[in-house]
Amino acid sequence: MSSPVPRWSAVVTVGPYALLAILAGVTVVGKLSEGESPLIDLVLCALAAAWMLWVFTLHPAWRERPPVMAVFFTVLIVITAVLVIRNPWFGLFTPAGYVYAFRVLRWPWEVAGVAAVAVVSATAQAYGIDKTTWIGLVTYVAVVVANVVPMCGFAWFARRSALQNEERERALQEVREANRRLAATLAENAALHEQLLAQAREAGVHDERQRMAREIHDTLAQGLTGIVSQLRAAAHTGEDPAGWRRHIEAATTLARESLAEARRSVHALRPEPLQSARLSEAVAGVAERWSALYEIPVQVTTTGTARPMRPEAEVTLLRTAQEALANVAKHARATRVGVTLSYLDHEVALDVRDDGCGFDPDQLGDDAAGGLRADRGGFGLVAMRQRIEGLSGTLQIESEPGTGTGISARVPAERAEVCA
Structure with a gap:
């Protein structure tokens, strides 16, 4: 033209x-x-x-x-x-x-x-x-x-x-x-910012749902399982009032603890055992109460020099110990359990081993060794893995039929921030 x-x-x-x-x-x-x-x-x-x-x-x-x-x-x-x-x-x-x-x-x-x-x-x-x-x-x-x-x-x-x-x-x-391109870029960035905010909100909702699911499983589900076990045991005591009373008191104690944990989970607070004790003492307390509840001896060992950790790391290791012991009670038919908390140079490790019946991870799917599928009754292990990997840690599960099961969780040993 x-x-x-x-x-x-x-x-x-x-x-x-x-x-x-x-x-x-x-x-x-x-x-x-x-x-x-x-x-x-x-x-x-x-x-x-x-x-x-x-x-x-x-x-x-x-x-x-x-x-x-x-x-x-x-x-x-x-x-x-x-x-x-x-x-x-x-x-x-x-x-x-x-x-x-x-x-x-x-x-x-x-x-x-x-x-x-x-x-x-x-x-x-x-x-x-x-x-x-x-x-x-x-x-x-x-x-x-x-x-x-x-x-x-x-x-x-x-x-x-x-x-x-x-x-x-x-x-x-x-x-x-240049001004036109800048205006277009600003408009595009504004739209992208809105999109990122929406995705962040969705991710936050998803993470909160996952957290609540894990907390409910680690508190209410385990507590209700223990209550059901104690009530069943009480129903089979027959003419033994002392045994019946002991199981009822244990079920009542579990109900109170589960209620307290549920309230703390809702408010995103630390688990009750960590409110007034260090991680090693909290793990020992959980193991002691579990042993008294299921009448299975537990040996708790702490190695290395105990030191303060980030609260989320302590919560994760404590929940791992609770979940591992709950699985032993439900599936292992074990006669003894060992819990080891190891403070290493750059990480802290928690190992839970039992002498129960064990299982073949390959029979539960390709991802059994790294965390059982939720649709096959393994949500506890899935939640356990999610917690640990969220802290850049690792979770290993070793088991064979007739040889017991070992669970090893490791998280970075980052020190807790100390306020001046």
């Missing part, structure tokens, strides 16, 4: 015709007063007007064609030069030549056009000088130089100013484009 034709002012489109008409009238008056014929001058004026009318005025699209405009300007300057040689007052038509040189010629031909007009103007100014003598010739050259140098210098400065304007306009356009 061709570029739109620029609009020209009346000075450019009408001025040359008016100036040419005035000079033609002056010529007619002057020639007739001197008794000469103005016919040739009028023909030249008509030719110049017709040339401007046809090439420039009636065909505005040609103004955007540099070759056509170069021919137009050359022919017009030749006609003007002839008129100046015949009548010096036609030097007053050279301003139209300057206007055309600046408007229709491209750089660097613009300088050549301006110089040509300046020579014609200087010729008109030096019309009365005798050019047959060397003094007259030098004077004529000086007049030409006095016209050409300033006008060409003006053309050079005008070109430089135009380039600076184009550069500023290009810079402004780049700034506008």
